[in-house]
Amino acid sequence: MPPANDVLERLAQAESEGLISASAAANIRRWLTEPPFEKYRPRLLEDIEAGRWKTLDDAFYAVLEFGTGGRRGKMYPVGTNVLNERTMAESARGLADYIIKRKGIDSSRSCVIARDTRHNSPEFAQLCARVLAAAGFKVYLFAEPRSTPLLSFAVRHLKCDAGIMITASHNAPSDNGFKCYAANGGQVIPPDDEGIIDCVREASDREIPETPFEKGIADGSIVLGGADVDDGYIAAVVGESVSPARDLSIVYTPMHGVGETSVAAALSKAGFTQVNILASQRTPDGDFPNIPGHVSNPEIPKTLEASIAEAKATGAELVLGSDPDADRIGVAVPVSGDPKGAWTTLDGNKIGALLAAFVMKQTKAMGRLRSDHYLVTTMVTTQMARALAQREGVRVEDDLLVGFKWIGQRIDEMGPAGFLFGFEESHGYLKGTHVRDKDAAVAALLFAELAATVKDRKQTILEYLDDLYRDVGHFAETLINKTLEGREGATQIKTLMTAFRENPPRQLGGVELAEVYDYKTHEIRSVSGTEKPRPLPQPSGDLLIFHTQEPGTRVAVRPSGTEPKIKFYLFARTDTSGTEPLERIKEKTFQRLDGISKAIEQYIQDVLKT
Ligand SMILES: O=P([O-])(O)O[C@H]1O[C@H](COP(=O)(O)O)[C@@H](O)[C@H](O)[C@H]1O
Ligand SMILES: [Mg+2]
Known part of the structure; x- marks a missing residue:
């Protein structure tokens, strides 16, 4: 009516x-x-x-776009720019139509679907299954919550044309999302993402047919995901082990998400017997009730507070945590020799540098390091990866835009056989080719092995990290996130990007900005505007990187593709080859970062005021 x-x-x-x-x-x-x-x-x-x-x-x-990690946003019962039954059904139908267009209407086609522990995730997953079954797909559906990397594995294992993961990763309880996977197990990239969105737009004008769930189960078009996928996945993760060391006591938190099925299962299968799963955050719950601020994001140090307290109380040696869909990890370690027994969390770059160094060293020690081996990181990830790899004679691919999908793509381009390790600053890591996405289970296993290995040598993780700094220089990074919500926020984010693009500050905290690499206009411009711009090749994305007069010091700026945020990534490095004590050198790096950080905050305020 x-x-x-x-x-x-x-x-x-x-x-x-x-x-x-x-x-x-x-x-x-x-x-x-x-x-x-x-x-x-x-x-x-x-x-x-x-x-x-x-x-x-x-x-x-607006119509919700494919961002860095699929279609993601707030849930609201009505709307085109939010997640609800209608936009979910349109997403599923768009994906189906795209595959039908590509393969032909008479082709056999299949899709696997999993979901996390968020509100509406089970309903959305079942809705996608009904829509795909009605579009002639064979659908494998995991009835219970599973991790994003398990889904990526399942796409390959079950030889599906596509995969869907219902999750908004670490976002707030208000959000959900549709992560979409191609047959290689990677998140969809151009031209597939654009092709799918076109089909979603076409579907948005139509009634979307569904096969009733019971009927789908009865006629076999919907099959419930089986234990063989879990077993195959856990075996693949455990197969990435690089050290036999196992003597370590760990506190692990799944942060109310799915991680017990993947991270805890892999640690146990690999032979870590002293893993205490934090009771207060163990129950799957879309409100993330016992996480401070109710945001289960391992990038936020306080998400590990309760686990650290438990570790202190029980004498554990390592804290590990995973986000709700168990693709990111967080890590906390004891501060070496601190008389009060303090602990510290590690940021995503430090975890990545440690894991990259450990994987390279262990592979070398086992006599398995080959000349075709390579690491992959992104343009906003620490340059320490490059320095560490160069020291081991390992090639690095680090000219990638933000998003693990680009790392997945590069693995396929370079050849999976030589892929040694990949990571990004936002707490995402991968070793192995069982998936094409970041995997908290494999990352947790490797970090536990690193901690147990250095413990056997009577060393701590932070001492191991200091040794790396002494070898390649002290690298430190800071991330500034500005959350600006809704349509108004989106406009402010655009205003800030334009300001940094067209009228950038000449210096930040006393550090002069020299050149800006603009990946949208494909130009390298001098910040003073005195020189003629030079062309900048691919890739293409809304990303600015400011290089400074100080080697290793740079600032990257971009809008987030998963949350209503603009992100500033600050990088600094101080040489450690002289005689100056490491503590003094670290202070210098931190001071530089601090100065830049304050200046950026001020610049943001000034731009938004006018
Ligand atoms: O959120 P997740 O764990 O799905 O992760 C997703 O978003 C992260 C942050 O992206 P952005 O800076 O655009 O928000 C990306 O680094 C990651 O590769 C992507 O898979
Ligand atoms: Mg995640």
Whole structure:
């Protein structure tokens, strides 16, 4: 039943008063008048009646894009720019249609679906299964929560055309998402992501057919995921072991997510017998109730607070945590020789540098390091990876945009046989070719092996890290995140990107900016504007990297592709080849980072004020 004219008039009125944008009003009009949206109309009418214009504007002003990690955002029952039954069904149907277009209507086609412990994840996963079954797919569905890397493994293991992971990773409880995997087990990349979004747009005008779940199970078009996938995955993870050392007591937290099925299972299978799973964060729960701030993101040090307290109380030697879909890990270690028994968390770059160094050293010690071996990182990951690899004579691929999907792509381009280790600063790591995405299980296994190995040598992790600094220089990094939500926030993020692109500061905290590499306009420009721009080759993305007069000191700026944030990545390095004590050298690096950091905060304030 079409809505009464007065509702459409109220909408037009709100638009003319500037309460709602033209794009949102147009999408709302479609939902009010077209048959596929009939089911959602009562709720939409209720929101209009209540005058929830800001909420409606944010929910309808755009169509949710494929970001760094799939389609991800807030859940809201109605809207084109949020996750709800309709946008989920459209995502699944878009994916189905894209594969049908590519393979032909008569082809056999299959997809595997998993989901995390978030609110609505089970419902969304089942909805995707019903939609894909109706589109002629054989669907493998995991009824219980599973990790993102398990899903990536399952795509390859079951030889599927595609995979879907329902998760918003580490985002807040309000969010959910649709991570979409290609047949190689990697998250979709161009041109597939654009092709799928085109099909999603086409699907958004139509009724989306579904096979009733029970019928799908009965006729075999929907098959519930089996134990053989779990066993194969855990065996593959354990197969990436690089050390036999096992004497270590660990506190592990799944942060209310799926990690017990992958991280804890892999540690146990590998022979780590002293793993204490933190009781207060063990229960799967989409509210992440016992995590400070209710955001299970291992990038945030306080997510490991309770685990550190447990480790102190029980005499454990390592803390590990994984995010809700168990692809990222967090690590905390005791501070060497601290009389008060203090612990510290490690940032994503430090964890990555430690793991990269350890994997290279162990592989070499086993006589297995080959000339075709290579590491992969991204342009916003620590340059320490390059320095460490050069010392071992290992090739590094580090000209990649942000997103593990690019690391997955590079592995296939370079040849999986030579892939040694890959990582990114946002706590994502991979060794092995069993998946094409970051994997907290393999990362946790390797970190536990590193900790047990250095313990056998009577060394601590932080001492091992200091040795690496002495070898290649002291590298330190800082990440500044500015959260700016909704349509207004998106505009502010654009304003900041434009300011940094067109009118950048000449210096930050006393460090002069020399050149900016602009991956959107494909130019290298001098910040002073005195020299002619030089061309910058691919890749293409909204990323600026400022190089400074000081070697190793740089700043990268980009909008996040998974959260409403603009991110500033600060990098600094101080040489350690002289006689100066390491502690003094570290202070220098930190001071430089601190100065740059304060200057960026000030610049942001100034830009947003005007
Ligand atoms: O959130 P996850 O764990 O799915 O991770 C996703 O997002 C991260 C942050 O991306 P952005 O800076 O664009 O927000 C990326 O580094 C990662 O490769 C991607 O898979
Ligand atoms: Mg994640």
